[in-house]
Every structure is written in C-alpha cells, then in structure tokens.
Amino acid sequence: MTFLFAINPVSGGNDKTVWEGGxxxxxxxxxHTFHTFYLNGKTDEETIRQQIAQHKPDRVVAVGGDGTIKIVATQLLGTNILLGVLPAGSANGMARELSIPSGVHESLDVLVNGTPKPLDIISVNDGNICLHLSDIGLNAQLVKHYQQYNLRGKWGYLKGVVNVLQKRRLMRVSITVGDECINRAAFMVVLANARMYGTGAVINPDGDPFDGKFEVVIFRQLSFWEIVKLFWQYRPFDPKKIEIHPATSVHIETHRRAYFQVDGEYQGRITQLKAAIQPGALSILVPHNALA
Structure with missing residues (x-):
C-alpha cells in the first residue's frame, strides 16, 4: 500500500519530530511505500490535491488535530481513498472519539491494520463540513478568543473561559428539527456528530458518528464550572440544563449575530445555520474494536 502523510507542523503547538521519526x-x-509533506495553512487544499495526484495513495493520513483532519477529509470526499489519523494536535477530539491510541506506534498500527468504517459528516451552510462538533454561542466565542490571542494549553483555555464569561449573554434561537420548531433562550447550541469535546467532556452521551444522524444539543444554562467541564473534567453535563434532539437536518435562526465554530475553527458570526447529515460520506480507519 501507499501512504501519504499530511503533517501540520503547528497543530497544537507541538513539535512533530517525534511523529516524523516514528x-x-x-x-x-x-x-509499504510512504510519503510525507507539510501543510502551511495557506495553500493546503491545493497542496493536498497535488500530492494525491502525484503519489496516488491508498491511504491519506492527517497528522495533527481536529482542524487538520477536517482539511484532509474535505479533499477525500467523493474518492475511494481511506482517511487515517495520527493524533498530533492539542485536544484530538475526533481521534479520542474513534478510540485511536495516542501513542505513535499504536496509532500507526491502526493505519496498517485497522478497520475502514463509513463516517457520517454534517454539511453546514452549503459549503462547509463538520466531522466532529460545531456550535454557536459561548464556546465558539471562546474558540475565537483562544485563536485571536494564540493561547496554548489548559491554562490558556482557562484564561479564555474567564474572559468569555464576563461577556456571556443568552441568545434567542429558533431551531427547526423536522416538523418541530423549538424557541429557546440559550447560551450555546451544538451540532454533535460525536459524544464529547476533545478533552473528554461528554455533551452527547448517545452520539455515534456512524449512525446516520447527529444531535442538536441546547445549553439553556452554563455556569463557570459547567464551562470548565468543556476542557478539564471527564463527566457528562447536567441533563437538567440541556436538551438533546436527534436530527438528520436542522435550521437555526438567532435574533442577534452569534459566534460560530466548526471542528475547533472559528468561522465568524452568523444569524442562520442550516445543516444536514451525509451518511457514510467518508471512509476512515479505526481500531477493530472502536465503537463496536
């Protein structure tokens, strides 16, 4: 087989020498044959397409975090090429979701001996895709703050939490799922193709990125400690403070422009969000026992 490794040298602020050596x-x-190349954050889409055309790989591997996975995955849609993941980012939410080991050798084993599974993706606003988690509101505002000030690590997240909490405000949202229209005041609305954020905070206990649907998670209440759970704790949120609605499509409207992020990348502020599931749109390599 031929493997093509797309390495993000700045993902998570981590040195990728260990991964390259591994x-x-x-x-x-x-x-097997393998080739490596670097992403630069500017011409990644074109570079990935050129590398695929040149090497004709059987498997393309994203070496980085959730953002890197999304960049690579987007270029594999509509192809028969398998997606692999080496969790070299900061939080590695999707890798955690798929039970991909964090060790170099163990995660490489999955690339060679793992099982291909048809992964669902969420089509967002007619042009974007989400593999893991997207949201509007408070967490997206935190992502913006984190990226804007180039914060790193959990202390960076905590500083961001303190800053964002000082500015938090409820959104008035109208959410249409199927034939049902839900009007709520909420701090955050999440489109969840998975169970947890990258640090292990479970927000969608029944999530499964292979089941042909996603969940709309509405956070009606969010205290300081609830937000800290997004990054530091490994237990579910209080179900009395959230609602979860299974969906294959959703239309969300907000009274004011709301912060919006997709798979950990801030997208700007929006007043409308349309999303629909694309079942099994991408084949990804997972351990044999993953999400059995």
Whole structure:
C-alpha cells in the first residue's frame, strides 16, 4: 500500500519530530511505500490535491488535530481513498472519539491494520463540513478568543473561559428539527456528530458518528464550572440544563449575530445555520474494536 502523510507542523503547538521519526521507524522494515509533506495553512487544499495526484495513495493520513483532519477529509470526499489519523494536535477530539491510541506506534498500527468504517459528516451552510462538533454561542466565542490571542494549553483555555464569561449573554434561537420548531433562550447550541469535546467532556452521551444522524444539543444554562467541564473534567453535563434532539437536518435562526465554530475553527458570526447529515460520506480507519 501507499501512504501519504499530511503533517501540520503547528497543530497544537507541538513539535512533530517525534511523529516524523516514528513514521520513518515504523515503515523501515515494511513493504509499504510512504510519503510525507507539510501543510502551511495557506495553500493546503491545493497542496493536498497535488500530492494525491502525484503519489496516488491508498491511504491519506492527517497528522495533527481536529482542524487538520477536517482539511484532509474535505479533499477525500467523493474518492475511494481511506482517511487515517495520527493524533498530533492539542485536544484530538475526533481521534479520542474513534478510540485511536495516542501513542505513535499504536496509532500507526491502526493505519496498517485497522478497520475502514463509513463516517457520517454534517454539511453546514452549503459549503462547509463538520466531522466532529460545531456550535454557536459561548464556546465558539471562546474558540475565537483562544485563536485571536494564540493561547496554548489548559491554562490558556482557562484564561479564555474567564474572559468569555464576563461577556456571556443568552441568545434567542429558533431551531427547526423536522416538523418541530423549538424557541429557546440559550447560551450555546451544538451540532454533535460525536459524544464529547476533545478533552473528554461528554455533551452527547448517545452520539455515534456512524449512525446516520447527529444531535442538536441546547445549553439553556452554563455556569463557570459547567464551562470548565468543556476542557478539564471527564463527566457528562447536567441533563437538567440541556436538551438533546436527534436530527438528520436542522435550521437555526438567532435574533442577534452569534459566534460560530466548526471542528475547533472559528468561522465568524452568523444569524442562520442550516445543516444536514451525509451518511457514510467518508471512509476512515479505526481500531477493530472502536465503537463496536
């Protein structure tokens, strides 16, 4: 087989030398061919397409976090090429969701010996895609603050939480799921194709990125400690403070412009959000026992 590794050198602020060395060592005595290249954040889409055309890989591997996975995955839609993941980012939410090991050798094993599974994606606002979690409101505002000030690590997140909490405000939202229209005051609305944020905070206990649907999670209440759970704690949110609605499509309207993020990347402020599931749109490599 031919493997193509797309390495994000700045993902998570982590040095990728260990990962590059691990790739070289792992494949040294194997009959497979591999190629590596770097993403630069500017011409990634074109570079990935050129690398695929040049090397004709069987498997393309995203070496980075959730944003890197999304960049690579977007270029694999409509192809028969399998997506692999090496969790070299900061939170690695999608890798955690798929039970991909955090160790270099173990995650490389999944690329060679893992099981392909048809992964759902969420089409967002006619042009964007979400593999993991998107949201409007408070968390998206935190993502913006985190990226704007180039914060790193959990202390950076905590500083962001304190800043954002000082500015938090309820949104008035109208959410249409199927034939039902829900009007709420909420701090945050999440489109969840998975169960948890990258740090392990479970917001959607029944989430499954292979089940042909996603969940709309409405946070009606969010205290300081509830937000800290997004990053520091590993237990579910209080179900008395949230609603979860299964969906195959949704239309959300907000009274005022709301902060919006997709898979950890801030997208701007919006007043409308339309999303629909695309079942099994992408084939991804997972461990044999993942989400069995």
């Amino acid at each position: 790739i070289n060592d792992y494949f040294a005595d194997l009959p």
